[in-house]
Amino acid sequence: MNDFETFLTANSSALGIHQYGFLETSQLSFSEGVRSLCEMNACGHYNTTWVCPPGVGTYEECRDRIMKYSHVFVFSSKHDLEDSYDFDGMMAGKDRHNEICEAVLKQFRNFYPKDCLILAGEGCSRCAKCTYPDSPCRFPDQAYPSIESYGVEVNRVAATTGINYINGANTVTYFGCICFDKV
Ligand code: SF4
Known part of the structure; x- marks a missing residue:
């Protein structure tokens, strides 16, 4: 276990992380179809x-940006909803998730100060x-693309990492990734 993993063992809950894991970037799943979902603009x-998309760059450019790193730290945050139609709760969860991503990145840089790429929630x-x-x-440097905008298949990546893609009724789960080079 490296220093960051030791740090996470003691502090992931306090940071707001629900589950996490590490992959090699070669284990990530990509699909141009994920970008097609962006074009349907369900998130607005x-x-x-x-x-x-399209401002974030082409599917190929985004995938290449990820693949120049060797590893990826994948994490999730889980947020309670009043019911499955609680749109305000989903938006509040997304805002809280992006705060969690900022806090996680700040800590991550203490252990991996080199260049990295963070992917977070929807929009900016x-x-x-x-x-x-x-x-x-x-x-x-403070505008974090969404994971989906880079064509990453989050459900498959969650399964590969051993993280729940969903966490039961009346909850919403969001994901974050930090791509980096292990030293
Ligand atoms: S930081 Fe400002 S200018 Fe950059 S993507 Fe976000 S909202 Fe737009």
Whole structure:
């Protein structure tokens, strides 16, 4: 077990992580079909920010960005809902998940200070109005693309990692990934 894994054993719950695991990036599953789901725009973020398709880059470019790293840290957060129609609860969970991703990344950098790539929840709400598509992203180091925008098949990756893709009735589960090179 390395230092980060030891840290997680003691602190993952306090960080808001529900489950986590490590894979080699070669174990990730990709599909261009995931990007097609983005185009259906169920989340409402398609073509609105630099972290969503098409602004995030092509499917091939995104996959190549991930594959230049050797490993990926995969984690989930679980959020309670009032019922399965609790849209406000889902949105609150997504916001909380993105806060968790920021906190996890901050800790991760203490152990792996080199370049890494974080993929988080849907869209980006860092700016009141995104600059997309008229001028470059204001905070490219703090704008985290969603996992799906990179064509990653989250359900299959969850299974490979041994993480629950869903966690039962009246909950919503979100995923995050940090791609990195093990030293
Ligand atoms: S940081 Fe601002 S400019 Fe960049 S993607 Fe997010 S909302 Fe858009």
